[in-house]
Each structure stands twice: as C-alpha cells, then as structure tokens.
Amino acid sequence: MSGPRLPLELLGLIVEHLPDRACLQNCALAASVFVHACQKRLHNQLSFTTSSDKDDAREASQAMPELQPVYTYVEAGRHLAATPHLARYVLRVNILLASEEGDDPADAEELVTAIFKGLMRVTRCALFGADGIMWGTVSSAVRSSLLEWLLAQATLVQIMLSRIAELSKAALLVLLISSPTFHVIEVSLSVDPEPGTESAEEEAEWIRRVNEREWQLIIRELRIAYASSAEDVLQQSEFTEHLNQLHMLETRATPMNLSTLCYPSAATLTMLQLNCVWLTDAAPVALPARLPQLRALQLTIGLYHLYRPTNNPSVAPQSQVLPRLLRAVAADEACPKLSEITLVVLLGPQSALPLAPLSDDIMHPLDDALQALTSLSMLRWLPVAGAFEDRRHEAVVSFEQVVLRGLPHMAKTGKIVVQDSSYEPRLIL
Numbered sequence: 001m002s003g004p005r006l007p008l009e010l011l012g013l014i015v016e017h018l019p020d021r022a023c024l025q026n027c028a029l030a031a032s033v034f035v036h037a038c039q040k041r042l043h044n045q046l047s048f049t050t051s052s053d054k055d056d057a058r059e060a061s062q063a064m065p066e067l068q069p070v071y072t073y074v075e076a077g078r079h080l081a082a083t084p085h086l087a088r089y090v091l092r093v094n095i096l097l098a099s100e101e102g103d104d105p106a107d108a109e110e111l112v113t114a115i116f117k118g119l120m121r122v123t124r125c126a127l128f129g130a131d132g133i134m135w136g137t138v139s140s141a142v143r144s145s146l147l148e149w150l151l152a153q154a155t156l157v158q159i160m161l162s163r164i165a166e167l168s169k170a171a172l173l174v175l176l177i178s179s180p181t182f183h184v185i186e187v188s189l190s191v192d193p194e195p196g197t198e199s200a201e202e203e204a205e206w207i208r209r210v211n212e213r214e215w216q217l218i219i220r221e222l223r224i225a226y227a228s229s230a231e232d233v234l235q236q237s238e239f240t241e242h243l244n245q246l247h248m249l250e251t252r253a254t255p256m257n258l259s260t261l262c263y264p265s266a267a268t269l270t271m272l273q274l275n276c277v278w279l280t281d282a283a284p285v286a287l288p289a290r291l292p293q294l295r296a297l298q299l300t301i302g303l304y305h306l307y308r309p310t311n312n313p314s315v316a317p318q319s320q321v322l323p324r325l326l327r328a329v330a331a332d333e334a335c336p337k338l339s340e341i342t343l344v345v346l347l348g349p350q351s352a353l354p355l356a357p358l359s360d361d362i363m364h365p366l367d368d369a370l371q372a373l374t375s376l377s378m379l380r381w382l383p384v385a386g387a388f389e390d391r392r393h394e395a396v397v398s399f400e401q402v403v404l405r406g407l408p409h410m411a412k413t414g415k416i417v418v419q420d421s422s423y424e425p426r427l428i429l
Contacts, residue, residue, distance in 0.1 A: 005033065008037075011033060011034060011037050012037050014034075014037075015027065015034060015037040015038055015040075015041060016041075018038075018041075021042060021068075021069075024038045024041055024042050025038070025042065028042070039086065039089055040089050042089075043086045043089040043090060044089055044090065044091045044092065045067075045090070045091070045092045045093075045094065046071075046076065046090045046092070046093050046094070046119070047060075047067040047068070047069065047070045047071065047093075047094040047095075047096070048070065048071040048072065048073050048075070048076040048094075048095065048096070048115070049070060049071070049072055049073065049095075049096040049097075049098055049130075050073050050095065050096065050097050050098045050112075050138060050139060050142045051072060051073075051096075051098035052072050052073065052074050052108070053072065054072055054075075056072070056096075056098060056130075057070045057071055057072045057075070058070075060096050060130075064128075067094045067096075070094075070096065073108075073111060073112055073115065073142075074108075074111055076111075076115050077110075077111030077112065077114050077115045078111070080114065080115055080118050081114055084118055087118035087119055087120075088120075088121055090119055090121065090122060091121060091122060091123050091124065092122065092123065092124040092125070092126070093119060093122050093124070093125045093126070094125075094126045094128065095125070095126070095127050095128070095146070096128045096130060097127060097128065097129050097130065097133050097135075097138050097142070097164065098130050098133065098138070099130075099133060099134075099137040099138065100137060100138065100139040100140075100142075108139070108141060109141040109145075112139075112141055112142055112145045113141075113145050115145075116145050116146065116148070116149035117149075119149070120153075120155070121155055122153065122155060122156060123155055123156060123157050123158070124156070124157065124158045124159075124160075125150075125156060125158070125159050125160070125179070126159075126160040126161075126162070127146075127159075127160070127161050127162065127164065128162045128163065129161075129162060129163040129164035129165070130163075131163070132163045132164070132165050132186065133163070133164060133165065134164075134165045134166045135164055135165065135166050135167045135168055135171060135190065136166060136168070136190070136199065140202075143171070147171060147174045147206060150174050150175065150178040151174060151177075151178065151209070151210070151213065153178055156178050156179040157179060157180065157181055158179055158181040158182075158183065159175055159178060159179040159181070159182055159183070160182075160183035160184075160185070161175070161182075161183070161184050161185065161187045162185040162186065162187070163185065163186045163187070164186075164187050164188075165187075165188050166188060166189065166190035167187055167188070167189050167190060168189075168190050168199075168202075168203055168206075169189060169190070169192070169203070170202075170203045170204075170206035170207050170210070171206070172189060173206075173207065173210055174206065174210060177210065180220040180221070181220055181221040181222075181223075182221070182222050182223070183222075183223040183224075184222070184223065184224045185224075221271075222246050224246075246269055246271070246272050246273070266288035266289075266290065266291055266292075267290075267292060267293065268293055269291055269293060269294055270293050270294060270295050270296070271294070271295065271296040271297075271298075272291070272294060272296075272297050272298070273297075273298040273299075273300075274298070274299050274300070275300045276299050276300060276301050276305070276321060276322075276325070277300055277301060277302050277346065279305075279321045280321065281319065281320045281321060281324075285321075285325060286328075287325070287328050287329065287334075289334060290334050290335075291329075291334060291335045291338075292335075292336060292337070293337060294335045294337060294338050295337050295338060295339050295340065296338075296339070296340045296341075296342070297329065297335075297338060297340070297341050297342070298341075298342040298343075298344065299322070299325065299341075299342070299343055299344070300344040300346070301321070301322060301343060301344070301345055301346070302345070302346045302348065303345055303346065303347050303348055303351055303355075304348075305319070305321050305322050305345075305362075306322070306345070306358045306359065306362055306363070306406075307319070307356075307358065307359050307362070308359040308361060308362065319359065319361070319362050320362075322343075322362065322366060323362060323365040323366050323369060326341075326366060326369040326370060326373075327365070327369045329369070329373065330369045330370070330372040330373050331372075335373070335375075336375060337375055338373060338375055338376060339375055339376060339377045339378070340376070340377065340378045340380065341370075341373075341376065341378070341379050341380070342380040342381075342382060343379070343380070343381050343382070344382045344384065344421065345381060345382065345383045345384065345399070346384045347383055347384060347385050347387060347388070347395060347399065348387060351387075351395075353388070353391060353394055353395060353398055354394075354398040354401075355395075355398045355399060355401075355402050356402070357402055357405060357406065358402050358403070358405075358406040360406070362406075363406035363407060366406075366407065367406070367407045367408065367409050367410055368409075370407070370410050371409055371410065371413075376415060377415060378415055378417055379407075379410060379415050379416050379417070380417045380418075380419065381399070381400075381403055381416065381417070381418045381419070382419055382420075382421035383395065383396050383399040383418070383420070383421060384421055385399070385420065385421075392420070393420070396418065396419075396420045399418065400418035403416065403418060404416065404418075
C-alpha cells in the first residue's frame with residue numbers, strides 16, 4: 001500500500017530550491033514523483049549551434065556557461081526525435097549561428113526542421129552570431145527553417161539578436177512581427193541585393209510570405225546595446241509609429257542624435273531609457289523635439305555628472321549633460337505626459353563619504369527644469385552604492401542629503417524619492 005502523496009505544489013517548491021543540473025538529475029532518479037517537476041527545469045532551455053562540430057558546441061558552453069548544455073544541431077535533433085515529449089518543456093531557445101559547412105550530414109535539413117517543429121511553447125528566443133557572423137553565410141536550410149518557425153509562433157514575448165552582420169531586411173521584418181520585445185546587440189543590416197540574384201529572390205519570397213499573412217506590428221520594447229546598431233536598426237521604416245519602449249544600453253560609440261534616429265517612433269514612444277555614463281558636454285544626446293506620449297524617462301549617469309568640471313584638461317567636461325537633457329524635455333511641452341523620471345547614479349569607489357555638496361551651477365538649472373515639468377509626479381534617484389560594500393546604507397543616506405539640498409524647490413514638492421538600488425547597467429538576456 002502506498003503512503004500519502006505530497007501535493008504537486010509542494011513537490012514543485014522542493015525542486016525549485018535545487019541549485020544545479022546535477023541535483024535535479026539525482027532528484028529525478030530518487031523518486032518518480034519528482035520526475036515531472038525536475039524535467040520541467042532541466043529542459044526549460046535548449047541551446048544548440050548550427051554547426052555539426054562538437055568542438056564548437058564545447059567552446060560555446062565554456063564561453064557562455066549560462067547557456068549550458070550546448071548541443072550541436074545534430075545532437076539536438078536526434079535527442080528530440082528520441083524523446084519528443086521533452087519539447088513541451090522548452091520555454092527558451094538559444095541558437096548559436098555558424099557558417100554553412102561542407103561536411104554536414106545528409107539529413108541536416110530534416111534534423112533542423114524537426115527541432116523547430118517540436119518547439120511550440122517557446123516564449124524567448126536568442127540568436128547569437130559566432131564572431132560577428134554574416135547572416136548570408138548561415139546554411140539556407142537553417143535560415144529557412146528558423147524564419148518559418150518564427151512566423152508560426154504565437155507564444156514568443158522576446159527575441160534577442162547578438163553579433164550578426166548583414167541581417168537581411170526580410171529576416172528583420174519576420175523577427176519584428178514575431179515578438180513584441182526585441183533586443184539588439186551589435187547587429188548590422190544588409191544592403192538591398194542586386195536584382196535577379198539568388199539573394200534577391202530569397203528576400204522577395206520571404207517578404208511575399210509575410211505580406212500574405214494577417215499581422216499587426218506591435219513593438220512594445222526595443223533594447224539596443226550599441227549606437228552603431230541603432231543607426232542601422234532604428235532608421236528602418238518598420239519602426240514608424242510602432243515602437244513603445246526604447247532602451248539604449250550603450251551610447252559610447254558615437255554621439256547619439258536620437259532626434260534623427262528615432263524620429264519615426266517619436267510620436268508613439270511611452271518609455272525611453274538611456275545609458276548616459278559616457279556622455280560629455282562635447283558629445284551630448286539630442287532628443288526629438290516632441291515625445292507626446294512619453295510617460296517614463298530613465299537616465300543612467302555617473303556622480304561626476306553632478307559636479308563641476310575637474311581642472312584636469314585631459315578629462316572631458318560633463319557638467320551640462322543632465323541639465324541640457326532635462327531642459328530639452330521641459331521645453332515647450334515637449335513631453336506633456338511625462339510623469340516619472342528615474343536617474344540611476346553610479347557613485348563609484350573614488351567617492352568619499354560623506355559626499356560633498358553637489359555643484360550649484362548644475363543643480364540649480366536642474367531644479368528649474370524639473371519644476372517646469374508640471375506633469376511630473378515622481379523624480380526617482382537610484383544611487384548604485386555597491387562599491388561601498390559595508391557602508392552602502394551610509395552612502396545612500398549621504399546621497400539623499402546632497403540631492404535634497406541641491407534641489408530645494410523640488411524637495412518642497414515631495415516628488416523626490418531616493419532608493420537604494422542593486423541595479424547593474426547590463427543587458428538582460
């Protein structure tokens with residue numbers, strides 16, 4: 001006679017606390033009641049390379065341990081063919097694109113097609129290019145199977161592209177209509193192919209297939225990690241009046257002229273997030289003249305942006321980056337619906353406690369610009385004080401004091417909120 005069984009919820013909680021794959025595998029072998037819960041965690045992510053070389057998969061596992069285990073597409077295809085029930089657990093797919101090889105097995109196309117055929121519950125898909133691979137050098141069977149699968153998906157909520165060169169515009173369109181959230185890291189787009197070539201025919205065929213379908217382009221969130229990618233991606237007509245959230249996670253490559261880069265979507269943006277850590281007075285960010293739907297603005301800055309320029313001539317002055325940005329936001333009702341501004345401030349280990357008063361020639365114009373934003377309901381400051389370790393709380397309290405003293409008029413309104421933050425300025429994959 002069998003004993004009492006634990007509720008499935010409790011079994012799930014037990015499995016959630018297992019730290020790694022080895023523990024999950026041992027737990028699944030210990031008792032049959034744990035098999036389902038362990039399999040859900042063991043197989044919720046599938047990572048494979050489009051190369052048949054096991055050394056490539058091994059190198060990818062070492063370079064990106066968060067993707068482990070990484071299979072070759074041959075291994076992944078045969079594994080799913082032998083255990084097709086595991087495909088229903090896969091919620092995230094990581095595909096490491098490699099150039100087409102001449103020694104692929106005879107059933108390569110069937111294997112790739114079989115992998116995608118079983119993956120019908122995926123919510124997140126990431127495409128990684130090996131060493132900035134060119135899209136056109138990826139096997140045509142892989143490209144075709146991948147785009148076909150994306151067009152058939154109804155569950156995707158996020159797609160990420162990383163280090164892919166000369167992505168075709170047809171592929172970009174398929175990617176855009178497949179997911180409401182789009183993350184881009186070091187991606188460039190191809191020029192239009194020469195008419196009559198095989199590439200032109202392939203591009204035209206995919207655009208025709210997209211146009212045959214009923215679809216609505218809704219881009220809730222676009223994250224771009226490098227300015228060079230932004231220039232390629234944001235200027236595409238597909239973004240016109242469709243983009244709701246834009247996150248620029250790196251602005252170091254060139255001075256970001258967002259008034260040019262995101263003008264097609266300026267009318268629809270509701271959230272804008274900019275990493276301004278590397279900006280200087282000589283390399284500012286220029287915003288569009290109007291952002292009529294913008295409700296939330298987040299800027300990541302350094303503490304040095306709140307102090308007057310150093311006397312060291314080798315250091316670029318940065319004192320006017322923030323006042324200039326917020327004056328542009330407040331001017332002529334450029335953002336009439338802006339209700340929340342978040343300023344993430346990297347304090348840095350070189351800061352001494354207690355913090356010195358912030359520079360009046362920066363804070364006073366900042367105070368005036370903020371008061372002009374009549375729609376503003378909250379000014380949130382998130383000091384990143386991790387460098388202070390044991391003195392983290394002291395650093396946050398000291399920062400709050402200098403901010404409130406530096407913005408006396410805004411302080412009286414009660415709209416300033418200073419919160420401790422474990423924020424790390426990185427791309428969330």
